[in-house]
Amino acid sequence: MKLGTKGRYAVMALVDLAYYGQGKPLALTEIAQRQSLPISYLEQLFLKLRQKGFVASTRGHLGGYTLAREAEAIRISEILEAIGEPIETTRCDKSSSTGCLGTNAKCLTHTLWAGLGAQMHQYLHGISLADVCERRVV
């Protein structure tokens, strides 16, 4: 049960962008250097983040990325989902009527895992980019 670099880097970079970029575009190279992240990897991540509407890009000299939404309105859970690092605690919830629903003894654990997932999602949904920047995280 570990958090991969994709999700970690994406959040680090967006926090950096919210923290240091005040309306003005920040170049990816700058973010990458400050956070010690591989730039070509970051490019991949920001491609998705732009397509999903989290950031906007400016090309050319003095270009870079800006937040497309208010930092207060971006939840950590959204970022992880957008980047392709979803929270998967169960395996049998393929929305088919067949398969376990935690109703029989065989799948007593279903509700356990579902509860864990809900717990995680609730936590990450309750925290915004702005919260992280302003150290309002417990």
Added chain:
Amino acid sequence: MKLGTKGRYAVMALVDLAYYGQGKPLALTEIAQRQSLPISYLEQLFLKLRQKGFVASTRGHLGGYTLAREAEAIRISEILEAIGEPIETTRCDKSSSTGCLGTNAKCLTHTLWAGLGAQMHQYLHGISLADVCERRVV
């Protein structure tokens, strides 16, 4: 951020053992069949569970495994740790004084991930095998 089969299977098997085995040894083949789990994989897991003192084994005919502790006293978090599926949300907490502690702007996200890990651990520590068996999980 996904839960692997190791942790899932281990908990499923222990719940089965607590649920169906009333003091008497349950053979691994029986558990494996009921839960549709690969038996040779379960063997690996029970090796660790025995070494860590969660189950006791009886060899030979009519042998099998029994819980070595009360089902009320076994926390889900312990099982995951014993089996080698720990909760890892951070990467820079190698207990060295060097490295990030969430104190500088570079690692603003540290407390975020640490908080997530704490949240997960708290949830899984608050639930025992007996809770799962008796459907006391929210």
Added chain:
DNA sequence: GAATTCCCGACTAAATTAGTCAAGTATGAA
């Protein structure tokens, strides 16, 4: 027109996962 920066797809080495397989040891029942 040159430098900078984003854009995008293809590729890959290494690690992890999710097991299998084979050979043994201990025990109880017939």
Added chain:
DNA sequence: TTCATACTTGACTAATTTAGTCGGGAATTC
């Protein structure tokens, strides 16, 4: 005793995922 059952253990492996790299292109500004 002998046989079937069941745990014990280590070695091995195919497939997937992770964590990136690489190369070329397109837009923008100085």
